[in-house]
Amino acid sequence: MSNQNRIREVRKAQKLSGPEVAAKIGISTQYLYDIERGKRGLSAEIAGKLSDILRVTTDYLLRKTDENLYEHNRNTPDSHEESELAEIPIEKLNSFKLSYKGTVLSKEESEDLIKLMEMTLKRWKS
Structure with a gap:
């Protein structure tokens, strides 16, 4: 499974739609789907935004680790707009x-x- 597939995996596990995540990042839905499929590269800026939105570390998203140590996930409520x-x-x-x-x-x-x-x-x- 590629780095990008973990993005889709986490997004779907959190019941977030592609259009919803893309809007929060400020990119088109198609651009997000292309990233998820590995058709486009993942910039540091977009990786950071995805990390915040999905509440996972960038290392976890990029499969550099299988541990998600994102501090927001540990005993804190969901993020709020x-x-x-x-x-x-x-x-x-x-x-x-x-x-x-x-x-x-x-x-x-x-x-x-x-x-x-x-x-x-x-x-x-x-």
């Missing part, structure tokens, strides 16, 4: 991998952001 954030209690945000403009925040940055949000809400409510 920006539109869903209003439904997550602030005190639970620390269990998520937070990002800003495509860059994942460090644990310290995430903690600072959560504290800032809590302080702001307390100020608004008083």
Whole structure:
């Protein structure tokens, strides 16, 4: 089985459609299917995006390992889209991998952001 076939395998196991994944990456569905079939190469940028969307390491996607050590998969809830954030209690945000403009925040940055949000809400409510 080729590197690309693992992408399709993981995508289907997570019940994600090709068009859904392609839209999240910003590529055409046909381009994604070509990657899955090995007809097109996989750039580092697209591999990274696929890794985040599918919540697996790039090494796992590329069959460099059979272990999936993606930290988001270990005891954390599913990822959420920006539109869903209003439904997550602030005190639970620390269990998520937070990002800003495509860059994942460090644990310290995430903690600072959560504290800032809590302080702001307390100020608004008083």
